[in-house]
Amino acid sequence: MSKSIEFILRDEIFAELDIKYPDDHDTPLLDQGIDSAGFIKLIVSMESKFNISIPDEDLLFEKFSTAGLILNYLTEKTI
Known part of the structure; x- marks a missing residue:
């Protein structure tokens, strides 16, 4: 059985990025301590863990600013 997204x-x-996962999926990641370097690490890690390629046009912080947005994006990309 595969692990859930x-x-x-x-x-x-x-956990690897040492960013607290928010209880509320709408909490801005900026409030969780992510910065620009953390955002790049987040993108690289998502590409690696989920074996996806995130196109340049999607590399906007606004698209990944909350856990909910990230989950939606990953669900769409991995199905």
């Missing part, structure tokens, strides 16, 4: 995001990616 949220499990990988929370327990692997956010």
Whole structure:
């Protein structure tokens, strides 16, 4: 059985980046301590863990500013 997207995001990616996974999926990641370097690491880690390529036109912080937006994006990309 494969791990859920949220499990990988929370327990692997956010944990590796030392970013607190928010209880509320609408909490801005800026409030969780992510910065520009963390954002790049987040993108690279998502590409690696989910075996996806995120196109340049999607590399906008606004598209990944909350855990909810990230989960939606990853769900769309991995299905």
